[in-house]
Amino acid sequence: MQWEPIHKKNGTGPVAPNLGDYDRVRSEFSWVSARAALDGLPGGDGLNIAHEAVDRHAAGPRAGHTAIRWIARSGAVRDISYAELRTLTSRFANALKGLGVAKGERVFALAGRVPELYVAALGTLKAGSVFCPLFSAFGPEPIKSRMTLGSARVLVTTTALYRRKVEPMRAELPELRHVILIDGDGSVPGTLGFAALTADAGDAFAIAPTDPEDMALLHFTSGTTGRPKGAIHVHGAIVAHHATARLALDLHPEDVFWCTADPGWVTGTSYGIIGPLSVGVTLLVDEEEFDAERWYRTLQDQKVTVWYTAPTAIRMMMKLGIEPIRGFDTSSLRFLASVGEPLNPEGVVWGVEAFGLPFHDNWWQTETGGIMIANYAAMDIRPGSMGKPLPGIEAAVVERLDDGGVRVIDEPDREGELALRPGWPSMFRGYLNEEERYAKCFAGGWYLSGDLARRDADGYFWFVGRADDVIKSAGHLIGPFEVESALMEHPAVAEAGVIGKPDPVAMEVVKAFVALKPGFEAGEPLRRELLGHCRKRLGAAVAPREIDFLKDLPRTRSGKIMRRLLKARELGLPEGDTSTLESGT
Ligand code: ATP
Ligand code: MG
Numbered sequence: 030m031q032w033e034p035i036h037k038k039n040g041t042g043p044v045a046p047n048l049g050d051y052d053r054v055r056s057e058f059s060w061v062s063a064r065a066a067l068d069g070l071p072g073g074d075g076l077n078i079a080h081e082a083v084d085r086h087a088a089g090p091r092a093g094h095t096a097i098r099w100i101a102r103s104g105a106v107r108d109i110s111y112a113e114l115r116t117l118t119s120r121f122a123n124a125l126k127g128l129g130v131a132k133g134e135r136v137f138a139l140a141g142r143v144p145e146l147y148v149a150a151l152g153t154l155k156a157g158s159v160f161c162p163l164f165s166a167f168g169p170e171p172i173k174s175r176m177t178l179g180s181a182r183v184l185v186t187t188t189a190l191y192r193r194k195v196e197p198m199r200a201e202l203p204e205l206r207h208v209i210l211i212d213g214d215g216s217v218p219g220t221l222g223f224a225a226l227t228a229d230a231g232d233a234f235a236i237a238p239t240d241p242e243d244m245a246l247l248h249f250t251s252g253t254t255g256r257p258k259g260a261i262h263v264h265g266a267i268v269a270h271h272a273t274a275r276l277a278l279d280l281h282p283e284d285v286f287w288c289t290a291d292p293g294w295v296t297g298t299s300y301g302i303i304g305p306l307s308v309g310v311t312l313l314v315d316e317e318e319f320d321a322e323r324w325y326r327t328l329q330d331q332k333v334t335v336w337y338t339a340p341t342a343i344r345m346m347m348k349l350g351i352e353p354i355r356g357f358d359t360s361s362l363r364f365l366a367s368v369g370e371p372l373n374p375e376g377v378v379w380g381v382e383a384f385g386l387p388f389h390d391n392w393w394q395t396e397t398g399g400i401m402i403a404n405y406a407a408m409d410i411r412p413g414s415m416g417k418p419l420p421g422i423e424a425a426v427v428e429r430l431d432d433g434g435v436r437v438i439d440e441p442d443r444e445g446e447l448a449l450r451p452g453w454p455s456m457f458r459g460y461l462n463e464e465e466r467y468a469k470c471f472a473g474g475w476y477l478s479g480d481l482a483r484r485d486a487d488g489y490f491w492f493v494g495r496a497d498d499v500i501k502s503a504g505h506l507i508g509p510f511e512v513e514s515a516l517m518e519h520p521a522v523a524e525a526g527v528i529g530k531p532d533p534v535a536m537e538v539v540k541a542f543v544a545l546k547p548g549f550e551a552g553e554p555l556r557r558e559l560l561g562h563c564r565k566r567l568g569a570a571v572a573p574r575e576i577d578f579l580k581d582l583p584r585t586r587s588g589k590i591m592r593r594l595l596k597a598r599e600l601g602l603p604e605g606d607t608s609t610l611e612s613g614t
Contacts, residue, residue, distance in 0.1 A: 032374045035410040046406035058420030063272040076241040078267045079154040082306035087115035095311045119234035120227040121152025132157035139186040145211040149185045157237025161247040164293030171608035241265030250395040251587040252609035259461035269399040269455035274304030277403035282309040288337040294587040295395045325357040332361040339369040341588035348523040373514040374412035398455025414489040423450035435473035447482040448475035500529030515566040521549035528596040541573040551578035585609045
């Protein structure tokens, strides 16, 4: 099927897009001017994420504006203004100081989306310590390995999580000095209570004079391709968080912004905390996990204007159909965006049907710290494309050469590795304790992303697949995304994951795993129908040879299909690192 471009009528929306004319903004943009849009620390040239996200708003006319609107699992709502957030985070920073936690030391968080998590994150940054979030659903092993690698000094968590996951192995974490329990009162041995600790701390805090190159955040990757890596990010990243929140997510100060990602992974921090607060918006945080009806009600009741979610959630909503949305008024929405996995063209267009707006796909990684390639509010969308590089970002499709260098592929529509020219402010500065792995990411003056893509003649980038997932079949290179998208076009398919299965003749054959929408029956007739659909759509060389039906596909905690696990299971091989696997799949 040929997907029609979605044309944008520039300037006719309720607010003028921050990025009106892509080529013009791109040619005028510089990271120096992007830095100049921020404050910097008072009385010096230091830069601190928390100052830009919180204190500078608290010191000005936005002090009373709601910074965080938190929706508890029960539905109760708590508003925290920028002024209040300044006080809460200052108290936390003072508490850390009182505990003797030094600049650069790591403060880990293991908690659901509760206000204290956000206070701890920003308070840690104020103190000049390093914030490292973990998914609250991680089991003891992944928690221990990450805390050990990151030399955790402090852990902020809840009593239940501590009792279940950390206390039994506390002796194996000798560097961990303080455990702060969000709901604790100090009665659990070896812990401190969050409320008492921060109540005793002062309201005012002079932010640590951090240099833009000082380490601020430690983020573990999603573990989709193997053992997660600890990516180091610095305070200077705020320049990119702020610029991309404005340009790629089109955030304006009066927006009510909802990023559905958990702060346990990078989207939930870069855009679930830092970027939007630096713009001065109201950040919506829902403690509850995905629930379609609750989400539609939240969009309606909170009058969300900009919504940032992920393909896995979009596919879950698509699975349930349009009908459940009809009872809700989502007309406050102005801009929808998606990240984390390739967004099938089907999903982009479904946004129009469901919410009257397309989903804008954008691409980035834990390593890039912020959005690198995006579909913009005022730029036509080509469904299935990731869009164009951010102003300030030079992206290319390259080929690795035998001599260790790379060649930029200038011809359009050719597949190669997606590469970025290093130097943007939120670029990772290393994989913690893995220098060799870090060095391997660079060649010939480029950062090599490990993803394959192609660029069309008009400069739009198209995701092909991860380098590890690409299928070599009978002389063809096949990207799993293309095959998955073709399957998604069939009305019965809710989700698809595609792998290469070793074959003595073709080297590999394409094998698809499919989860069905409600009301469709797995079986031979449907299998044959899907095979026929793909052959017609993709041609016999690219279409899957085999299709298996699964109830659900294995996914990482951040919602990505784990193709390597599908492959390992298919071949009866060891499953490798499954520390980020969502349970139950
Ligand atoms: P690991 O590196 O541990 O295997 P991961 O790569 O999934 O895990 P993240 O940094 O969370 O960890 O994810 C970044 C990756 O997600 C990208 O490299 C890309 O493969 C995929 N991705 C993110 N956004 C998009 C998108 N819009 N389109 C296609 N792929 C995307
Ligand atoms: Mg990765």
